[in-house]
Amino acid sequence: MSHRPGKLRRILPALALTCMTAPALTVALPAHAATANTAAAPPASVLRADASFPTWGTRWVVHATPDVNSPSVGMINQNSAGQDRITADYQVDTGRRVCEGSACSTFMAHITAPVTGFLTVVAVDIPEDRLPGVPVKDAPPGGGSETGSRQRTLERAATWLTANNGRPVPYSQSAYWRDGYRQDCSGYASMALGLPAPGTNTVGLTNRNITRPLSMGELQPGDLVIDAIGNSNTRHVVIFERWTDAAHTSYLAYEQRGGPGTSHRALTYGLNAGSEYRAYRPVQYGD
Numbered sequence: 001m002s003h004r005p006g007k008l009r010r011i012l013p014a015l016a017l018t019c020m021t022a023p024a025l026t027v028a029l030p031a032h033a034a035t036a037n038t039a040a041a042p043p044a045s046v047l048r049a050d051a052s053f054p055t056w057g058t059r060w061v062v063h064a065t066p067d068v069n070s071p072s073v074g075m076i077n078q079n080s081a082g083q084d085r086i087t088a089d090y091q092v093d094t095g096r097r098v099c100e101g102s103a104c105s106t107f108m109a110h111i112t113a114p115v116t117g118f119l120t121v122v123a124v125d126i127p128e129d130r131l132p133g134v135p136v137k138d139a140p141p142g143g144g145s146e147t148g149s150r151q152r153t154l155e156r157a158a159t160w161l162t163a164n165n166g167r168p169v170p171y172s173q174s175a176y177w178r179d180g181y182r183q184d185c186s187g188y189a190s191m192a193l194g195l196p197a198p199g200t201n202t203v204g205l206t207n208r209n210i211t212r213p214l215s216m217g218e219l220q221p222g223d224l225v226i227d228a229i230g231n232s233n234t235r236h237v238v239i240f241e242r243w244t245d246a247a248h249t250s251y252l253a254y255e256q257r258g259g260p261g262t263s264h265r266a267l268t269y270g271l272n273a274g275s276e277y278r279a280y281r282p283v284q285y286g287d
Contacts, residue, residue, distance in 0.1 A: 050112070051133055052087045054125040061180065061197060062117035066092040066108040069284075071156055072180035072197040074115035086111040086119060090137045091130055098122055105129050107136075150222035150285060157192040157239050157254035160262040168262035188256035189224060189237045193282055202235040203228045211280035216270050217248065219279050225253065225269050229276040238267060240279075 055077045063070045077084035088109035097106050100122040107121040107130040121130055130136065160169040163177070172183040180197030181187040190199025195210070205211060206228045219225070219240045226237045239254040241264075250266045257263060270277030281287070 050087055050089050051131065052085050053131065054082060055084050055086055055119075055123055056082045056125045057123065060119060060123045062111065062115045062119050063108070064117055064179075066094050066110075066118045067194070068096075068098060068108075068120065069194045069196070070118075071191050071194055073117040074178065075180060076115055076119075082125065084114065086124065087113045088119075088124075088131050088134050090135045091121065092118070092138070093130075093136055107131070109134065150220065152194070153192050153222035153239065153282070154241060154254070156194065157188070158264070160188060160191070160256070161254075161264060164261075168260060169256070170261040171256055171258045183256065183261075185235075185237045185256045188254075188262065189239060192239055192254065193284065202226060202237050205237055206280060209283070211282050214279050214281050216279045218281075219243075219251065220281075222282065222285065224280045224282065225267075225277050226280055227269070227276045228278070234276075236269075236277075238269060 058077055058079065058081055060076050061072045062074045062076060064073050076086065086109070088111050091107050091109040093106050094108055095106055097104055098120050100120070103122050105121040108118040109121055109124065109131055111117065111119050124131065126132070160177070163169050169177050169183055169188075175183045176198055177183050177187075177191075179191060181191040182198045186202045186205055187199035189205060191197070193210075200207075200210070205224060205226055206213075211224060211226075214223070216225075221241055223240045224237055225240055227235055230236075236257075241252040241254065244250045244252060244266050248271070250268050250271070252264065253267045253269075255263045255265065255267070269275065270279060
């Protein structure tokens with residue numbers, strides 16, 4: 001939807017934030033103005049399913065499900081504005097209005113090239129609110145409200161255990177995995193929660209818009225255990241799965257750490273007196 005000649009396009013982007021560092025820094029990506037040689041969409045009369053459309057802007061995030069908060073599965077048009085194209089075979093009315101500048105839409109398109117996934121129709125260079133000539137279908141299972149469930153958080157966390165050709169995703173504070181998220185602890189937790197790529201940092205995960213504090217004894221699957229107090233070398237976050245025993249002496253958790261990378265193991269962070277780790281509940285669970 002809707003790039004209109006002469007209007008600025010803004011990117012719906014990911015913020016480049018480093019885990020285990022001090023407060024988050026917002027990186028503003030540049031807006032791009034329309035140019036005369038921008039490819040125009042074909043007339044609606046010649047469009048059909050699997051229609052091809054130009055995009056506008058740079059670093060468009062392609063999402064795993066028709067939900068702008070779902071994990072990204074890749075980026076398109078990373079180098080120059082208006083030069084890449086997508087092929088959409090159907091689109092979904094999400095019922096949630098997304099705006100980019102003065103352009104707004106509730107639709108996301110399922111695209112098949114150059115990356116398979118869902119892209120906001122706002123990112124497509126056409127004047128309509130939705131893609132003309134492309135069928136509208138119901139969202140497939142796994143999208144919508146499921147994106148914010150505890151089970152989905154744990155399922156996404158588990159994907160990095162084998163995502164590296166059957167091996168864990170390696171740890172790095174500067175590298176980005178192929179899904180667009182940083183390969184550090186907070187990038188991993190952001191991916192599992194379905195936050196926008198490349199993820200916030202450890203301190204950012206304690207923001208009241210993302211989580212709320214609770215006691216360690218209240219932990220449930222998909223909650224976080226975070227040390228946001230330490231220095232840049234010790235701040236850390238893990239994803240709670242379940243207690244290992246009725247006495248709550250340890251718990252199983254997903255963790256992204258130096259050395260082995262993505263891990264699933266028993267931990268005691270936050271259970272000992274004087275620990276800087278605290279429990280947090282993602283507000284997206286609604287409880």
